Amino acid sequence: xxxxxxxxxxxxxxxxxxxxxxxxxxxxxxxxxxxxxxxxxxxxxxxxxxxxxxxxxxxxxxxxxxxxxxxxxxxxxxxxxxxxxxxxxxxxxxxxxxxxxxxxxxxxxxxxxxxxxxxxxxxxxxxxxxxxxxxxxxxxxxxxxxxxxxxxxxxxxxxxxxxxxxxxxxxxxxxxxxxxxxxxxxxxxxxxxxxxxxxxxxxxxxxxxxxxxxxxxxxxxxxxxxxxxxxxxxxxxxxxxxxxxxxxxxxxxxxxxxxxxxxxxxxxxxxxxxxxxxxxxxxxxxxx
Amino acid sequence: xxxxxxxxxxxxxxxxxxxxxxxxxxxxxxxxxxxxxxxxxxxxxxxxxxxxxxxxxxxxxxxxxxxxxxxxxxxxxxxxxxxxxxxxxxxxxxxxxxxxxxxxxxxxxxxxxxxxxxxxxxxxxxxxxxxxxxxxxxxxxxxxxxxxxxxxxxxxxxxxxxxxxxxxxxxxxxxxxxxxxxxxxxxxxxxxxxxxxxxxxx
Numbered sequence: 001x002x003x004x005x006x007x008x009x010x011x012x013x014x015x016x017x018x019x020x021x022x023x024x025x026x027x028x029x030x031x032x033x034x035x036x037x038x039x040x041x042x043x044x045x046x047x048x049x050x051x052x053x054x055x056x057x058x059x060x061x062x063x064x065x066x067x068x069x070x071x072x073x074x075x076x077x078x079x080x081x082x083x084x085x086x087x088x089x090x091x092x093x094x095x096x097x098x099x100x101x102x103x104x105x106x107x108x109x110x111x112x113x114x115x116x117x118x119x120x121x122x123x124x125x126x127x128x129x130x131x132x133x134x135x136x137x138x139x140x141x142x143x144x145x146x147x148x149x150x151x152x153x154x155x156x157x158x159x160x161x162x163x164x165x166x167x168x169x170x171x172x173x174x175x176x177x178x179x180x181x182x183x184x185x186x187x188x189x190x191x192x193x194x195x196x197x198x199x200x201x202x203x204x205x206x207x208x209x210x211x212x213x214x215x216x217x218x219x220x221x222x223x224x225x226x227x228x229x230x231x232x233x234x235x236x237x238x239x240x241x242x243x244x245x246x247x248x249x250x251x252x253x254x255x256x257x258x259x260x261x262x263x264x265x266x267x268x269x270x271x272x273x274x275x276x277x278x279x280x281x282x283x284x285x286x287x288x
Numbered sequence: 289x290x291x292x293x294x295x296x297x298x299x300x301x302x303x304x305x306x307x308x309x310x311x312x313x314x315x316x317x318x319x320x321x322x323x324x325x326x327x328x329x330x331x332x333x334x335x336x337x338x339x340x341x342x343x344x345x346x347x348x349x350x351x352x353x354x355x356x357x358x359x360x361x362x363x364x365x366x367x368x369x370x371x372x373x374x375x376x377x378x379x380x381x382x383x384x385x386x387x388x389x390x391x392x393x394x395x396x397x398x399x400x401x402x403x404x405x406x407x408x409x410x411x412x413x414x415x416x417x418x419x420x421x422x423x424x425x426x427x428x429x430x431x432x433x434x435x436x437x438x439x440x441x442x443x444x445x446x447x448x449x450x451x452x453x454x455x456x457x458x459x460x461x462x463x464x465x466x467x468x469x470x471x472x473x474x475x476x477x478x479x480x481x482x483x484x485x486x487x488x489x490x
Contacts, residue, residue, distance in 0.1 A: 124484065125473075127484050128473060128476060128477055128484065129445075131426055131480055131484065132426060132430075132445055132476075134419065134426060135427060138325070138326035138329045140325050141325070144321050144322065144325055145317045145321040148317050148339070148343050148346055151343045152317075152343060152346060152347060152350065155347055156350060
């Protein structure tokens with residue numbers, strides 16, 4: 001594959017262009033490519049000369065020069081010199097190495113006019129850059145970052161994830177336990193009073209049956225399911241014991257809170273409100 | 289061989305933010321919002337609402353907080369967000385009838401877009417071409433470039449982004465970027481030819 005295929009190809013062109021590709025892409029040049037070979041091909045091949053001029057010609061040529069011949073600040077001086085010429089001053093050798101000298105590498109013949117065309121190509125690059133540089137500044141509105149931060153303040157409020165809510169506030173978690181217990185107990189002592197003494201342990205199904213018995217008009221699902229889950233838990237004495245002892249809720253029970261708030265479609269805020277209300281209630285029991 | 293990007297200032301800030309340091313995000317906005325604004329301005333033109341887009345960019349930074357990984361310089365990662373959003377924005381604009389950069393902007397009623405260089409000036413650009421007119425002509429020429437060329441040229445020329453990073457931002461190869469920029473410059477040389485010859489620059 002070659003990026004220069006649009007140009008006519010003659011003998012040796014492929015090799016030349018592959019190497020030019022290497023040079024342009026900053027890959028190491030194959031060893032067999034001497035600067036002499038470059039120039040020999042260039043002399044013979046007008047198509048490749050055209051191509052070279054279109055590319056970053058000067059850089060490529062400079063890259064092929066034997067190292068010792070290159071003064072360290074060559075490129076800078078060259079550009080400076082070309083700029084001087086642009087500015088209308090007389091070209092002179094005093095300011096540095098002449099472009100024609102540069103092109104005349106190792107005695108290789110250089111096509112007539114190549115230097116001038118390379119120079120023109122380079123100038124055209126510089127001119128384009130100069131033109132683009134005219135628009136170098138974008139005016140950023142003052143106070144932009146402050147505005148952005150202000151605009152993002154709502155987004156940045158730490159997410160009140162349910163898990164984090166419970167974890168970060170063990171008191172709320174415990175309170176949630178009390179709430180659930182209270183709800184469940186009132187349920188129990190009201191609707192299931194008759195069954196209380198002998199409720200068999202474990203089966204959610206059995207509780208579900210009881211519940212449908214007690215409230216025949218209501219379909220099961222959503223909140224009911226959650227309450228059943230609570231009942232189930234109480235039956236197994238887990239929630240009850242934990243909340244009685246005031247102990248921190250176990251991980252399994254955290255899931256229960258999540259389940260409850262999810263199936264009731266409670267928002268975090270609402271859940272929080274319930275928990276808070278219930279805390280108040282627990283602190284000042286109303287004798288029920 | 290994985291490059292270590294943790295010496296990059298932006299990466300350090302982003303990682304600190306990821307660890308919960310809120311002030312690091314403030315610092316990111318402080319240091320990068322100007323660049324993001326400039327990039328959007330160059331890419332989309334002087335259209336209104338660019339500040340909102342900058343905000344949107346940083347919104348995405350916030351949302352990427354948990355899954356961010358330091359796989360590139362921070363600016364590379366950030367510019368990729370900017371570029372994706374800018375492309376979405378141009379598509380949205382063209383759908384909703386707002387000015388699109390892929391169309392001539394001369395009849396932009398908002399007056400905030402790029403101003404058309406009048407036909408009268410083309411024939412003899414040195415007549416009455418003030419510096420501002422030249423700047424507008426340059427912007428218009430850049431705006432007329434195809435999207436990818438425009439993005440590559442802007443990043444290379446005005447944000448001094450290395451080719452390899454432009455390739456990452458635009459999801460392309462370094463070689464393709466080189467070619468894009470070459471073609472972009474070629475097109476600019478042609479469209480700006482009257483200005484290149486004017487003012488003795490050639």
